[in-house]
Amino acid sequence: MSLYADCLLPGAARPLRIEADDGSWVTAVHEDPDAVAGALDGTGPGAVGILLGGRQLAGLGGAERARAGLVVATCRLPLVPTMRVADVVLLGLRAPHPHLWQTIIGTTRARQMSDDDEAAVRALAGRMGLAGWVDAPAVDLPPVVQALADVTRAVASLPDVLVLRRPEWLPTPALAEITAALRDEQVREGFTVVELATVGADPTGDGATLAGA
Amino acid sequence: MTEPLPPAATWAVLGAVAVLVLVSSGDVSAVRVAVLGLGGLALVPLLGWLRVLSFAPVAAAGAAAAAGAWVLAAGQAVPVAFVAASAVGSATAAGVTAAWPVTKGESGSAAAWVSVIAAAVVWGVGLPHLRLRSWSQPLLFGIDLSDRRPLAVLSVLLLAAAALGLANVARSAAGREMAAAGVAPELATRSGADVSAAWLRAGAVAGLFGGWAGFLLVLQAGALPPLSQVSPTAGIAWIAVAIVGGTLSIPGVLAAALVVGVAAPLLGMADVTLAVAGLVVVVVMGGRGLPALLGRAAAPAATPPVTGASPP
Numbered sequence: 001m002s003l004y005a006d007c008l009l010p011g012a013a014r015p016l017r018i019e020a021d022d023g024s025w026v027t028a029v030h031e032d033p034d035a036v037a038g039a040l041d042g043t044g045p046g047a048v049g050i051l052l053g054g055r056q057l058a059g060l061g062g063a064e065r066a067r068a069g070l071v072v073a074t075c076r077l078p079l080v081p082t083m084r085v086a087d088v089v090l091l092g093l094r095a096p097h098p099h100l101w102q103t104i105i106g107t108t109r110a111r112q113m114s115d116d117d118e119a120a121v122r123a124l125a126g127r128m129g130l131a132g133w134v135d136a137p138a139v140d141l142p143p144v145v146q147a148l149a150d151v152t153r154a155v156a157s158l159p160d161v162l163v164l165r166r167p168e169w170l171p172t173p174a175l176a177e178i179t180a181a182l183r184d185e186q187v188r189e190g191f192t193v194v195e196l197a198t199v200g201a202d203p204t205g206d207g208a209t210l211a212g213a
Numbered sequence: 214m215t216e217p218l219p220p221a222a223t224w225a226v227l228g229a230v231a232v233l234v235l236v237s238s239g240d241v242s243a244v245r246v247a248v249l250g251l252g253g254l255a256l257v258p259l260l261g262w263l264r265v266l267s268f269a270p271v272a273a274a275g276a277a278a279a280a281g282a283w284v285l286a287a288g289q290a291v292p293v294a295f296v297a298a299s300a301v302g303s304a305t306a307a308g309v310t311a312a313w314p315v316t317k318g319e320s321g322s323a324a325a326w327v328s329v330i331a332a333a334v335v336w337g338v339g340l341p342h343l344r345l346r347s348w349s350q351p352l353l354f355g356i357d358l359s360d361r362r363p364l365a366v367l368s369v370l371l372l373a374a375a376a377l378g379l380a381n382v383a384r385s386a387a388g389r390e391m392a393a394a395g396v397a398p399e400l401a402t403r404s405g406a407d408v409s410a411a412w413l414r415a416g417a418v419a420g421l422f423g424g425w426a427g428f429l430l431v432l433q434a435g436a437l438p439p440l441s442q443v444s445p446t447a448g449i450a451w452i453a454v455a456i457v458g459g460t461l462s463i464p465g466v467l468a469a470a471l472v473v474g475v476a477a478p479l480l481g482m483a484d485v486t487l488a489v490a491g492l493v494v495v496v497v498m499g500g501r502g503l504p505a506l507l508g509r510a511a512a513p514a515a516t517p518p519v520t521g522a523s524p525p
Contacts, residue, residue, distance in 0.1 A: 034400055039405050041402075042402070043399055043403070060400040060404060061402070062399075063401075063402050063404075063405050063406060063407050063408070064405075066402070066403060066404055066405030067405040071403070071404075071405070072403055074403070077397075077400065077401055078396065078397040078399070080396040080397055082261075082262070082392055082396060083392060083393065083396070083397070087389050087392065087393070088400070090386070090389050090402060091389060091390070091393050091400065091404040091406060093386070094405055095373065095385045095386070097385075097387060098385070098386075100382075100387055100414050100417065100418070103381055103382050103385040103387050103388070104378040104379075104381055104418065104421075105378065105381070106377065106378070106381035110381070110385060111381075113385075113386070114384050114385050114386070117386065136421075153404060157404065157405060179435060184297045
């Protein structure tokens, strides 16, 4: 699905315009890509307009935007001992949920759905190169695993547009592997990728580089 | 997140201890254990997943006790009383812990304070003013549930149902969203999970189990339970049991409830005294509760990460 977004971040002189056609991979550069990610995912201010396939998302909260198909991967995870890497990825999975009472009673259908979710996540994690980490607790994860887990979470939600905060803090080979894994999933599922990069950082994306503020 | 259900052996041991309690005690220990266990389990979604210290379960128990006693006094059957009690209890808990403060953008600690106030209001204002005259025998399929033995069986059944229900929730999508809403709300939001709804659901689950505890107390007392059993003091005992049990470990909470519920009357102590004493021991030992003291990790934090298929 196509994305057309205007962000005017606090303190920025000019707006950032992001245009991405359906199924494309576009790189947008900005001095503060984290703030752009926050404007897009609703955790920060600055989104003037977000048109996703013609639908205006700017007035919606973060969760509604994600459910509408615009999912942001910041490539950083909160490190919490109570969640496994699989739980992080499962969070992205937007499979139909059973009702709470069906969950409590543990109906066959509810149990089947839990098992299906787990299996789907394991399959996806395997394709993304995360197989050995699925059951690890989400603490003390190396930065590359954090980034990969967050990207996998975003992919698991089968987004229309996946916004990737490029993890520039990773060594180049690791960054390249994550990009390659995401590209494979993009070919498979056909979503659009918008990569957010810092001005001056070495651009590796082959999409059009758009005007930054 | 929450430890998966333990192997059948652990359940067999817990079941055997429960049966021992039933058979050996002339006291009403099964109800004590069940009430402590239900209260502790009700706190797992709140304390363990959402990380909020809450008195909502005890407020729910008080509300459920009031509703159950009122319906029974009106001559209704036990299933009606039970459904009314758990529905009112869960509605109260969901309202006081989640719906009101957190969906209005307030923090979890605001919700905690509201739950304290709700518990105090139910205990101090609501229950003492409930005047009930007549009282029907609580019959279920012809069995008088105010009898000691059927009541003990019902207690153990409800406790087991709560433990299994909570384990089901823990491994479900709803449970994962509750766990993330507590410790990683931004991640949950970015993933499309409704954080307010997760708080509501956690409150509903906690209220349901707290409501069952209140209903058991009604059956045991044959009337409105003594106020001390649904007071904020009881809430402190439940919180202590949940923490001693490891807050994330369902068998841990059950074990803590068993120990406190059985040992407290033997030692001539109040439940809350023993539970808080256990809490102090656990804190001094620096463990994450009973399972950690016994050498089993309460949370998967102690598990070393798998490094076999290390990514680039």
